[in-house]
Amino acid sequence: MPAGLYLHVPFCRHRCGYCDFPLIAGASGELVARYVAALRVDIARTAALGAPDGRPWPAFSSVFVGGGTPTLLDACDLAGILDLAREVLPVTEDAEISVEANPENVTVDYLSALADAGLGRVSIGAQSFSTRVLDFLERDHSPDLVPRAVDAARRAGIGSVNVDLIYGAPAESAADWHASLEAVLGAGVDHVSCYALTLEPNTPYASRVRRGEQAAPDDDVQAERMAVADEVLSSAGLVRYEVSNWARPGHASRHNAHYWRLGDYLGVGAGAHGHWSGTRWWSVRSPERYAKTVEQGGSPVTGREVLEAGERRMERLLLGLRTIEGVARADVEPLDEGAVGRLASAGLLADEEGRLRLTPSGLPVANAVTLEVAGPAAQDALD
Numbered sequence: 001m002p003a004g005l006y007l008h009v010p011f012c013r014h015r016c017g018y019c020d021f022p023l024i025a026g027a028s029g030e031l032v033a034r035y036v037a038a039l040r041v042d043i044a045r046t047a048a049l050g051a052p053d054g055r056p057w058p059a060f061s062s063v064f065v066g067g068g069t070p071t072l073l074d075a076c077d078l079a080g081i082l083d084l085a086r087e088v089l090p091v092t093e094d095a096e097i098s099v100e101a102n103p104e105n106v107t108v109d110y111l112s113a114l115a116d117a118g119l120g121r122v123s124i125g126a127q128s129f130s131t132r133v134l135d136f137l138e139r140d141h142s143p144d145l146v147p148r149a150v151d152a153a154r155r156a157g158i159g160s161v162n163v164d165l166i167y168g169a170p171a172e173s174a175a176d177w178h179a180s181l182e183a184v185l186g187a188g189v190d191h192v193s194c195y196a197l198t199l200e201p202n203t204p205y206a207s208r209v210r211r212g213e214q215a216a217p218d219d220d221v222q223a224e225r226m227a228v229a230d231e232v233l234s235s236a237g238l239v240r241y242e243v244s245n246w247a248r249p250g251h252a253s254r255h256n257a258h259y260w261r262l263g264d265y266l267g268v269g270a271g272a273h274g275h276w277s278g279t280r281w282w283s284v285r286s287p288e289r290y291a292k293t294v295e296q297g298g299s300p301v302t303g304r305e306v307l308e309a310g311e312r313r314m315e316r317l318l319l320g321l322r323t324i325e326g327v328a329r330a331d332v333e334p335l336d337e338g339a340v341g342r343l344a345s346a347g348l349l350a351d352e353e354g355r356l357r358l359t360p361s362g363l364p365v366a367n368a369v370t371l372e373v374a375g376p377a378a379q380d381a382l383d
Contacts, residue, residue: 002061004258008269009070010287016138020200022271022285023068038294047088052276062096062255071101079117096254103149104141111156121160129183136171147187162191168222170215181232190251194229196222223364243322326357336375
């Protein structure tokens with residue numbers, strides 16, 4: 001099967017309080033230049049080594065550049081990285097090539113340069129159209145920049161535009177969330193991703209919650225927000241295909257499907273993860289250490305694990321049930337059949353034609369349902 005390629009650009013202008021991604025804020029121009037050079041070397045070296053299972057690399061049907069904020073790089077540097085990846089790896093002619101962007105740092109000229117390097121999809125981090133919510137999330141763009149960024153992508157010839165939203169911040173009202181959904185639809189996008197605000201350990205937001213300075217997200221409120229998102233976006237013609245993702249026909253993320261189906265993907269860059277034939281690995285998180293390691297001719301991979309059968313089954317169930325199509329029973333058995341029956345009777349799980357899938361009522365509690373149907377053995381394997 002085709003594989004996915006993930007490239008990590010770990011730079012942002014500043015780190016938002018809820019963010020736990022591997023990145024550095026306010027990096028010097030020297031470090032950025034060193035990192036770009038190291039990433040290019042690492043891509044070329046990894047391509048030359050071949051796949052982890054000893055075979056040649058198969059076709060890559062998607063390339064995703066994430067961060068951080070990849071569009072903080074000069075357009076020529078980012079385009080050069082895309083060109084190099086397509087030169088040294090077997091990226092298909094029709095590959096989905098995506099880049100994450102923030103609305104404050106994209107222009108028509110910038111995106112046109114990336115389009116010339118094969119970019120066909122851009123994912124814009126709007127998060128909210130409420131200034132109050134943006135302030136809470138420590139985002140430094142204004143809501144009006146989002147439709148401008150979408151328009152810039154259209155004028156640059158980008159064929160697929162996604163906007164990310166975050167729901168459930170304590171500063172957000174029900175009216176704020178509904179207005180954000182209407183605003184993103186008004187921008188004329190092809191795809192919308194809606195993510196619940198999470199309280200990640202070791203983040204400034206988590207520290208403020210522990211000190212009682214800010215409230216934690218409310219699970220019940222977030223479930224309500226998810227239901228509203230599905231109602232508004234589905235009514236506008238977008239099709240929900242995963243817990244957090246809605247798309248117009250033909251615009252579902254091909255790259256993310258590699259993750260949800262426990263497929264093979266190659267990750268290159270500081271903090272990047274890869275998965276191949278049941279083996280997972282990850283690179284050093286620090287951009288400076290990553291650059292130094294590559295400059296010295298070493299491998300930036302800092303850890304790996306081989307997934308046992310129970311772990312693979314559990315992950316396939318956990319990821320597969322996030323998708324609206326669900327998962328084939330044969331791929332995840334044995335299951336706790338008593339739990340399957342109880343959850344089906346409760347209207348949270350559908351068990352039909354050899355597949356398990358979550359119902360609309362089950363989607364907000366996807367993880368809890370998964371743990372219940374997996375059975376003790378699979379849960380132990382995941383732990």
